[in-house]
Amino acid sequence: MKQVKDTRSRILDTAEELFSEHGLDRVSIRDITRKARVNLAAINYHFGTKEDLVGAVFERRVIPVNQARMAALDGVEKAAGKKSPKLEEILGAFIRPTITYSLDPSQNNKTFSRLFGRCLTEPSPELEALLKKQFEPLVERMDAALMKTLPHLSRSEIFWRMKFTFGALHHWLLTKDKFLPTWLEAIEVEAQTQKLISFAAAGFRVA
Amino acid sequence: MKQVKDTRSRILDTAEELFSEHGLDRVSIRDITRKARVNLAAINYHFGTKEDLVGAVFERRVIPVNQARMAALDGVEKAAGKKSPKLEEILGAFIRPTITYSLDPSQNNKTFSRLFGRCLTEPSPELEALLKKQFEPLVERMDAALMKTLPHLSRSEIFWRMKFTFGALHHWLLTKDKFLPTWLEAIEVEAQTQKLISFAAAGFRVA
DNA sequence: CTTTGGTTCATACAACCGTTTCAAACGAGC
DNA sequence: GCTCGTTTGAAACGGTTGTATGAACCAAAG
Numbered sequence: 097m098k099q100v101k102d103t104r105s106r107i108l109d110t111a112e113e114l115f116s117e118h119g120l121d122r123v124s125i126r127d128i129t130r131k132a133r134v135n136l137a138a139i140n141y142h143f144g145t146k147e148d149l150v151g152a153v154f155e156r157r158v159i160p161v162n163q164a165r166m167a168a169l170d171g172v173e174k175a176a177g178k179k180s181p182k183l184e185e186i187l188g189a190f191i192r193p194t195i196t197y198s199l200d201p202s203q204n205n206k207t208f209s210r211l212f213g214r215c216l217t218e219p220s221p222e223l224e225a226l227l228k229k230q231f232e233p234l235v236e237r238m239d240a241a242l243m244k245t246l247p248h249l250s251r252s253e254i255f256w257r258m259k260f261t262f263g264a265l266h267h268w269l270l271t272k273d274k275f276l277p278t279w280l281e282a283i284e285v286e287a288q289t290q291k292l293i294s295f296a297a298a299g300f301r302v303a
Numbered sequence: 304m305k306q307v308k309d310t311r312s313r314i315l316d317t318a319e320e321l322f323s324e325h326g327l328d329r330v331s332i333r334d335i336t337r338k339a340r341v342n343l344a345a346i347n348y349h350f351g352t353k354e355d356l357v358g359a360v361f362e363r364r365v366i367p368v369n370q371a372r373m374a375a376l377d378g379v380e381k382a383a384g385k386k387s388p389k390l391e392e393i394l395g396a397f398i399r400p401t402i403t404y405s406l407d408p409s410q411n412n413k414t415f416s417r418l419f420g421r422c423l424t425e426p427s428p429e430l431e432a433l434l435k436k437q438f439e440p441l442v443e444r445m446d447a448a449l450m451k452t453l454p455h456l457s458r459s460e461i462f463w464r465m466k467f468t469f470g471a472l473h474h475w476l477l478t479k480d481k482f483l484p485t486w487l488e489a490i491e492v493e494a495q496t497q498k499l500i501s502f503a504a505a506g507f508r509v510a
Numbered sequence: 511c512t513t514t515g516g517t518t519c520a521t522a523c524a525a526c527c528g529t530t531t532c533a534a535a536c537g538a539g540c
Numbered sequence: 541g542c543t544c545g546t547t548t549g550a551a552a553c554g555g556t557t558g559t560a561t562g563a564a565c566c567a568a569a570g
Contacts, residue, residue, distance in 0.1 A: 103517080103518085119328065119424075119425060121326065121328035121329060122328060124556075124557065124558080125557080125558060125559090126556080126557080126558090134518090135517095135518055135519055135520085136519090136520090136521095136559095137518075137519075137520090137559085137560080137561090138517085138518070138519095139558095139559095140558080140559060140560080141517075141518080142517095145558075145559080146557095146558065146559090213424070214424055216424075216474070216477070216478070217326075217420065217421055217423075217424040217425075217477060218326060218424075224481075228482060231482075251486065251487075252487055252488050252490075253498075255484065255487055256495065256498050256499075256502075257498070257502055259471075259474065259475060259478070260471035260474075260475065260498075260499060260502045260503075261471070262474060263470045263471040263472070263473065263474020263475055264466075264467035264468070264470040264471045264474075265470070266470065266474060267423070267466065267467075267469060267470020267471075267473060267474060268466060268467065268470055270423070270424060271423070271466070274431075275435065275438075277462065279458065280458075280459050280462055281459050283459075288463065291460075291463050291464070291467075292463075292467060294506075294509050295463075295464055295467045295506035295509065296467075296506065298505040298506045298508065298509045299501075299502035299503065299505045299506050301505065302501050302502065302505045310547080310548085331526075331527065331528080332527085332528065332529090333526080333527080333528090341548090342547095342548055342549055342550085343528095343529095343549090343550090343551095344529085344530080344531090344548075344549075344550090345547085345548070345549095346528090346529095347528080347529060347530080348547075348548080349547090352528075352529080353527095353528065353529090
C-alpha cells in the first residue's frame with residue numbers, strides 16, 4: 097500500500113482548494129497534480145475521470161455535513177421531547193453544520209464554504225444527481241420537522257420557504273467576504289449566523 | 304455596415320443562451336459561432352476576447368434590469384410622498400424586475416434568469432468588477448430607502464438582510480425549475496414572487 | 511530470491527482551446 | 541466604375557486539455 101492514502105488525499109485536498117478558489121472548470125488536472133506534487137496520471141489512476149474526482153471531492157464534505165445536520169436535528173427533536181422543537185433550533189440544525197465544517201481548520205476546510213456554495217451552480221448533470229441523492233433525505237426530515245412546528249403551513253409552502261433559506265445560506269457562504277462595503281462594521285461569524293437564522297425564522301413565521 | 308448588427312446580436316443571443324445553459328467555461332467560442340452560424344473570427348472581431356464577450360452579454364441584461372429597479376424604486380418613493388414607502392414595495396422594486404426581464408419572451412430572455420444567477424458564482428475578477436460597478440449605486444439606493452422605512456435598523460443590519468434577500472432571490476432564479484419534488488403543487492411565478500417578497504419582508508421586520 | 515499486485519513515472523495522444531492572419535467580399539461615397 | 545473602410549471567410553497558430561500507455565518501482569508473499 098505504501099503511501100497510497102497520502103497521494104489520494106493530497107489530491108483531494110489540493111483539488112478542493114483549487115476548485116473552491118477558481119471554480120471547477122478553470123482548474124485543470126495538471127494544476128492539481130502540479131500543486132499536489134503528484135504525477136499527472138495519478139488522478140486518472142485513483143479516481144478515473146476528472147468528473148469522478150469532482151464527485152469525490154464533494155462527497156467527502158457533503159456527506160459529513162449532512163450527517164451532522166441529521167444528528168443536530170435528532171438532538172433538537174429529542175430535547176424537545178413530545179413538544180415541537182423551536183423553529184430557530186430546526187433552522188440552526190440545518191445552517192450551523194455548514195459553518196462548523198467550513199471553518200474548522202483541522203480538516204483543511206477553510207475553503208469548503210465556497211466550494212459548497214459553488215456546487216449548486218456548476219451545471220454538470222452527474223453532480224446534480226449526486227446533490228439530489230445527498231439532499232433528498234435531509235430535506236424530507238427538515239420538512240417533517242418544520243411541518244410539526246408550523247402545522248398551519250402546507251408542505252408546498254414549507255418547500256418554498258426552505259428554498260429561500262437555502263439560497264440565503266449559500267449566497268452568504270459564497271460571498272461572505274466579498275462585496276463588503278468599507279463602512280461595514282465587522283462582526284463574528286457566529287453573529288452573522290444568528291442573523292441568518294432569525295431572518296429565516298421570521299420568513300417561516302409569516303401567516 | 305451591411306448586417307453588422309445582425310451578426311453582433313446573433314452572437315450575443317446565442318452566447319447568452321449557451322452560457323446560461325451550460326456555464327461560461329463549458330461553452331467555447333466555437334460552440335457559439337457554430338450555433339449562431341457565424342464565422343469563428345467574428346467574435347474576436349466584434350468583441351475582442353471571449354471575456355469581453357462575456358462582459359457584453361452580462362451588461363446587455365444587467366444594465367436594463369438595474370435601471371428598471373431604480374425606476375421602480377423612484378416610483379415607489381414618489382407614490383409614498385413624504386411618508387416612507389412600504390417595505391414590501393421596496394423589496395418588490397428590487398425583486399420584480401428580475402422576473403419581468405427573465406420571462407419576457409420578446410427579448411430572448413427566457414434563459415436570462417439562470418445566466419443572472421450564474422454570474423455571481425463564476426469567479427472571473429473582471430466580471431466581479433463589472434458586477435460591483437453595476438450594483439453599487441443600486442445597493443446604495445436600496446439601503447437608503449430601507450433605512451428610511453426601518454429607521455430602527457443600523458446600516459450594517461440592513462446590509463446583512465439585503466445579502467440574505469439577494470441570496471434567496473438568486474438561488475430561486477437559478478433553481479426555480481430544478482429539484483422540484485413530485486408532490487409539489489405547481490404555482491404561478493407571480494405567486495412565487497409574492498412568497499419571496501413576504502418572506503424577505505418578514506426577515507427585515509425582525510426587531 | 512522471485513513473483514506478484516498495486517502504485518508511480520515519463521511520455522504520447524488526439525482533440526480542442528482562444529486567438530491571429532490575410533485574402534476575399536461587401537456596400538457607400540466620389 | 542472605382543476606390544475605401546468595414547465585415548466576413550478559410551485556414552492556421554501555439555498552447556492546453558483530459559486521458560491512455562507501458563515501463564519502472566516497490567513492499568509483501570511464497
